[in-house]
Amino acid sequence: MTLSSIASSQSTESTVLVDLAQQTRASALQLGMLCAEARNQALEAIAQSLEAAIPEILAANAVDCEGAQAEGIAAALYARLKLNDTKLKEAIAGVRDLAKLPDPLTIVQLHRELDTGLILQRITCPLGVLGVIFEARPDAVVQISSLAVKSGNGVILKGGKEAIRSCEALVKAIHQGLQHAEIDPAIVQLLTTREETLQLLKLEQSVDLIIPRGSNSFVQFVQDNTRIPVLGHADGICHLYVDQAADIQKAVAISIDSKTQYPAACNAIETLLVHQAIAPDFLLEAITSFQNKQVELRGDSRTLEILNIKPATQADWSTEYSDLILAIKIVDSLEAAISHINTYGSRHTEAIVTENAQAAATFMAEVDAAGVYHNCSTRFADGFRYGFGAEVGISTQKMPPRGPVGLEGLVTYKYQLVGNGHIVATYTGDRAKPFTHKELL
Amino acid sequence: MTLSSIASSQSTESTVLVDLAQQTRASALQLGMLCAEARNQALEAIAQSLEAAIPEILAANAVDCEGAQAEGIAAALYARLKLNDTKLKEAIAGVRDLAKLPDPLTIVQLHRELDTGLILQRITCPLGVLGVIFEARPDAVVQISSLAVKSGNGVILKGGKEAIRSCEALVKAIHQGLQHAEIDPAIVQLLTTREETLQLLKLEQSVDLIIPRGSNSFVQFVQDNTRIPVLGHADGICHLYVDQAADIQKAVAISIDSKTQYPAACNAIETLLVHQAIAPDFLLEAITSFQNKQVELRGDSRTLEILNIKPATQADWSTEYSDLILAIKIVDSLEAAISHINTYGSRHTEAIVTENAQAAATFMAEVDAAGVYHNCSTRFADGFRYGFGAEVGISTQKMPPRGPVGLEGLVTYKYQLVGNGHIVATYTGDRAKPFTHKELL
Numbered sequence: 013m014t015l016s017s018i019a020s021s022q023s024t025e026s027t028v029l030v031d032l033a034q035q036t037r038a039s040a041l042q043l044g045m046l047c048a049e050a051r052n053q054a055l056e057a058i059a060q061s062l063e064a065a066i067p068e069i070l071a072a073n074a075v076d077c078e079g080a081q082a083e084g085i086a087a088a089l090y091a092r093l094k095l096n097d098t099k100l101k102e103a104i105a106g107v108r109d110l111a112k113l114p115d116p117l118t119i120v121q122l123h124r125e126l127d128t129g130l131i132l133q134r135i136t137c138p139l140g141v142l143g144v145i146f147e148a149r150p151d152a153v154v155q156i157s158s159l160a161v162k163s164g165n166g167v168i169l170k171g172g173k174e175a176i177r178s179c180e181a182l183v184k185a186i187h188q189g190l191q192h193a194e195i196d197p198a199i200v201q202l203l204t205t206r207e208e209t210l211q212l213l214k215l216e217q218s219v220d221l222i223i224p225r226g227s228n229s230f231v232q233f234v235q236d237n238t239r240i241p242v243l244g245h246a247d248g249i250c251h252l253y254v255d256q257a258a259d260i261q262k263a264v265a266i267s268i269d270s271k272t273q274y275p276a277a278c279n280a281i282e283t284l285l286v287h288q289a290i291a292p293d294f295l296l297e298a299i300t301s302f303q304n305k306q307v308e309l310r311g312d313s314r315t316l317e318i319l320n321i322k323p324a325t326q327a328d329w330s331t332e333y334s335d336l337i338l339a340i341k342i343v344d345s346l347e348a349a350i351s352h353i354n355t356y357g358s359r360h361t362e363a364i365v366t367e368n369a370q371a372a373a374t375f376m377a378e379v380d381a382a383g384v385y386h387n388c389s390t391r392f393a394d395g396f397r398y399g400f401g402a403e404v405g406i407s408t409q410k411m412p413p414r415g416p417v418g419l420e421g422l423v424t425y426k427y428q429l430v431g432n433g434h435i436v437a438t439y440t441g442d443r444a445k446p447f448t449h450k451e452l453l
Numbered sequence: 454m455t456l457s458s459i460a461s462s463q464s465t466e467s468t469v470l471v472d473l474a475q476q477t478r479a480s481a482l483q484l485g486m487l488c489a490e491a492r493n494q495a496l497e498a499i500a501q502s503l504e505a506a507i508p509e510i511l512a513a514n515a516v517d518c519e520g521a522q523a524e525g526i527a528a529a530l531y532a533r534l535k536l537n538d539t540k541l542k543e544a545i546a547g548v549r550d551l552a553k554l555p556d557p558l559t560i561v562q563l564h565r566e567l568d569t570g571l572i573l574q575r576i577t578c579p580l581g582v583l584g585v586i587f588e589a590r591p592d593a594v595v596q597i598s599s600l601a602v603k604s605g606n607g608v609i610l611k612g613g614k615e616a617i618r619s620c621e622a623l624v625k626a627i628h629q630g631l632q633h634a635e636i637d638p639a640i641v642q643l644l645t646t647r648e649e650t651l652q653l654l655k656l657e658q659s660v661d662l663i664i665p666r667g668s669n670s671f672v673q674f675v676q677d678n679t680r681i682p683v684l685g686h687a688d689g690i691c692h693l694y695v696d697q698a699a700d701i702q703k704a705v706a707i708s709i710d711s712k713t714q715y716p717a718a719c720n721a722i723e724t725l726l727v728h729q730a731i732a733p734d735f736l737l738e739a740i741t742s743f744q745n746k747q748v749e750l751r752g753d754s755r756t757l758e759i760l761n762i763k764p765a766t767q768a769d770w771s772t773e774y775s776d777l778i779l780a781i782k783i784v785d786s787l788e789a790a791i792s793h794i795n796t797y798g799s800r801h802t803e804a805i806v807t808e809n810a811q812a813a814a815t816f817m818a819e820v821d822a823a824g825v826y827h828n829c830s831t832r833f834a835d836g837f838r839y840g841f842g843a844e845v846g847i848s849t850q851k852m853p854p855r856g857p858v859g860l861e862g863l864v865t866y867k868y869q870l871v872g873n874g875h876i877v878a879t880y881t882g883d884r885a886k887p888f889t890h891k892e893l894l
Contacts, residue, residue: 041819045818045819124839124840126833126838126839130829130833132839132840139851139852140821140851220851220852221851235680236680239676239677241850241851241852259874261874262873262874265874265876266874266876268876269876269877269878270876273876273877273878273881376867376869377486378482378486380581381867382867382868383867383868383869383870384867384868384869384870385869385870385871385872386869386870386871386872387871387872387873387874387875388571388870388871388872388873388874388875389872389875389876389877391876391877392567392872392875392877393868397567397877397880397888398565398567398573398868399565399567399573399888399890409682410580410581410661410662410682410865411580411661411662411682411865412853412865412866414865414867415867415868416868424851424852424853424855425853425855426817426822426823426824426855426856427824427825427834427839427856427857428817428824428825428826428827429824429825429826429827429829430813430826430827430828430829431826431827431828431829431833432703432828432829433700433702433703433706433707433828433829434828434829434830435706435707435709435714435829435830435832436710436714436830436832436833436838437710437714439838440714447838447840449840
């Protein structure tokens with residue numbers, strides 16, 4: 013193939029994708045106007061068609077797994093790729109749980125009379141079309157498609173190539189469910205090639221939000237290659253600060269939980285900061301627990317005076333291990349801990365253990381992160397634990413939505429203004445009529 | 454200067470700017486922790502020091518105006534550059550009005566018990582540091598600085614080079630006010646060179662939001678050259694649709710107001726869509742009013758059968774005239790009008806005139822825009838008219854904040870979680886304790 017023929021074939025494919033996205037948008041518009049009950053019934057129809065398709069889905073998945081093993085897939089990836097009856101039934105139960113959640117659409121956020129007969133409302137509405145790019149895990153198809161149906165959005169999915177048959181079988185069943193509910197199956201689309209991923213990132217006219225689910229470097233790549241808003245976080249460098257006034261037993265338990273309860277999670281801690289006044293007592297108490305959990309510890313020079321562990325280097329303060337490794341640094345003050353966190357943290361979730369209310373208040377005010385915690389584990393940073401019912405993703409950007417994001421992250425709002433011939437000229441100039449600005453909510 | 458010396462001098466300047474932004478951030482952190490009363494007192498101190506500096510500010514402005522005239526500045530720009538006693542006093546009154554608005558900080562948006570003794574709150578907090586780049590208009594310095602103080606943010610301002618002395622005099626007075634209120638003047642910084650603007654756009658580690666105020670092409674340039682979130686809109690292509698069931702008198706009055714009340718505004722209409730069934734009656738009634746207001750009309754072929762006006766070309770449907778020009782298109786149906794708007798509109802503000810409630814409901818549901826209006830002028834799309842008290846900007850992006858944005862657009866939130874040794878291990882596995890998820894708000 014010559015370069016020009018590649019370019020022309022790409023531009024043809026790109027047109028195909030533009031049309032597909034426009035079709036998804038048009039279908040989503042209809043979906044978004046259905047009442048909550050109709051969207052929830054569609055979720056039930058999807059759950060039923062997935063149940064009926066379990067043997068077919070597992071057969072497709074078995075072929076994917078065989079192919080992946082032949083290519084020597086890593087064990088962790090294989091575990092995520094492999095479906096079984098239990099995993100599928102859990103995913104289907106998740107669809108039904110979603111149907112029970114409150115409707116995120118048509119929520120009136122503001123209702124105000126501007127003047128007699130001129131009424132302003134701010135009402136939630138769907139975003140439009142979501143682009144979701146994920147790795148191995150085929151059950152993500154079920155979760156993401158059902159989140160889209162619940163929130164009245166269309167979704168263009170791109171799964172990993174190793175999961176292609178599983179994803180196709182899942183989407184086929186979802187389409188059957190949608191058809192049964194008399195909803196255009198075009199609201200859920202599945203892409204299969206890497207070229208399509210790149211094209212998807214360019215569709216700023218027809219895709220409203222990109223949700224990348226994968227490694228940090230992948231999320232960063234997506235952020236750098238699209239003008240579409242991206243919901244996701246590139247890093248999860250979280251800290252636990254054990255204050256001078258910490259209860260040592262609480263500090264040990266929270267440290268262990270924050271590091272070891274699920275070390276690959278973004279809300280696990282990477283660095284433990286310890287106030288110098290409590291460092292000997294705390295560290296000598298904690299070390300056995302960490303050793304019992306096989307945690308590799310790395311300490312700064314002052315920590316090495318207390319513990320016989322590996323030295324930490326400058327690079328450790330900015331590393332997300334996603335593994336049973338923990339860096340330890342002794343600090344002279346609360347302010348030094350806050351400064352370290354605001355320098356190296358990824359603004360995800362940061363915790364203090366202390367019995368001193370004033371120290372806790374300072375920490376929570378001054379630390380710049382989506383979650384600031386006092387006397388509890390950073391692992392609580394999660395949409396389900398927060399009671400959102402569903403989690404769309406965790407965002408470390410500063411602007412809302414920030415932190416764990418539930419269905420709220422898949423909707424936007426419109427201002428609706430209804431008058432009876434009202435014009436602005438009436439409200440301007442020397443004889444301007446004043447607005448009433450009366451709250452009706 | 455050799456290329457390498459330019460590069461090294463740029464990198465030096467860039468370090469200066471990074472330090473300046475970090476200093477602004479540190480000072481803003483202190484500001485954000487002050488109570489509402491202290492921030493409002495600072496606004497009063499700023500108002501007083503501006504009042505005291507009026508002669509000095511006007512003298513600086515006179516020098517700017519002289520220089521601009523010598524360089525042959527356009528009349529419209531000159532009008533924006535030129536300050537006088539009235540303009541300044543209005544800007545100062547705006548500072549005092551802002552002090553009276555409700556505090557946007559420490560609003561509890563969510564308050565939930567996750568389990569006994571484990572309490573989650575979502576609380577509004579400042580964004581951190583704003584970067585605001587604006588053209589001529591020096592009074593913007595006053596408005597933007599006071600919005601920053603009110604919302605607990607630092608701000609780095611970059612004004613147009615023609616207004617440099619005016620901006621410096623205004624910032625000097627604002628710094629005096631801040632000092633009087635014992636607030637670090639570093640929260641308000643003024644940049645003066647174009648190179649600094651480009652560097653500002655790269656400071657994603659220390660600037661949280663960029664607000665460009667200027668031409669469409671300038672906003673687009675900013676969006677394309679920064680990874681920092683941008684609050685602003687590149688286009689304002691708004692439509693008015695005169696439905697078959699429109700009241701002709703209302704339709705004429707609303708058309709005239711939407712086009713002529715302030716044609717340079719982004720919420721003025723550029724295209725009038727008219728249902729074919731009402732087109733002859735409406736257009737023949739409206740033409741005199743448009744002629745009286747010196748509006749140049751351009752029509753599609755069907756409009757030209759009714760009115761003797763210039764023909765519109767394809768380019769007219771995507772043009773923001775910002776002037777007394779209006780394109781007119783006759784459509785066969787409500788659906789055709791909606792389709793035209795969703796194709797050519799900039800998602801800003803779109804209006805329908807009709808006495809048919811069902812048509813209005815369809816229009817408001819299906820049109821994709823921040824504002825969807827029924828029987829009123831598009832010119833109402835404005836933060837002050839919506840009752841926000843202050844307007845930070847108007848956003849045409851799909852994600853919130855969308856439409857006219859008040860102080861709400863300058864704050865974000867944090868999740869604060871307070872426990873008493875709570876760990877996630879308690880809530881997972883076979884013997885998982887359930888969450889209570891009890892609302893406390």
